[in-house]
Amino acid sequence: AQTVTQSQPEMSVQEAETVTLSCTYDTSESNYYLFWYKQPPSRQMILVIRQEAYKQQNATENRFSVNFQKAAKSFSLKISDSQLGDTAMYFCALITSGTYKYIFGTGTRLKVLA
């Protein structure tokens, strides 16, 4: 069975600081993809970043970057220079090659403090 675990239900960070959200996963597949999605109070799910398992290089999108540790099955999200607009629920998701279904974590609620 495939699982995604987010062990931090809630986090807070001061504006302009850096925060790291944790995600661990489990799959027996060798080919898979990992995602971080953001869900702000509007509840619109927004893709933050995506990582292909076969790529060793960590994905980066502006202030968002991941630390992908394949052997440890860890996929953490780092947000640099946090902004008030980063306040949201963040979901980690896994999809394996050959299936279209996402496995979502339970989410981490991030609050950026002014």
Add this chain to the structure above:
Amino acid sequence: GAVVSQHPSWVICKSGTSVKIECRSLDFQATTMFWYRQFPKQSLMLMATSNEGSKATYEQGVEKDKFLINHASLTLSTLTVTSAHPEDSSFYICSASRGQGGQGTQYFGPGTRLLVL
């Protein structure tokens, strides 16, 4: 690119009526669309996977006769909640998959808030 719309954004209906929710991929073709349900402060729960031109695949525990899904074209999928009851009140989100196989990044619609009185 990769914009998904959903209509209506919210709906209030009386118990026993049916409600249709539309999901459209606006700037790409989506062979696969998904319907989720989300309860307050919880993660997304997959209800069904919808493939263009074929019957939807429902997750275990989801009543297919209650939640009718039609994927009529590569850009449109609809979810009809039949004979809605108060317990069907929820936030429903659709997504459309762009790409083949396991590379299919899902892009989400803005969601529909359903309240059944």
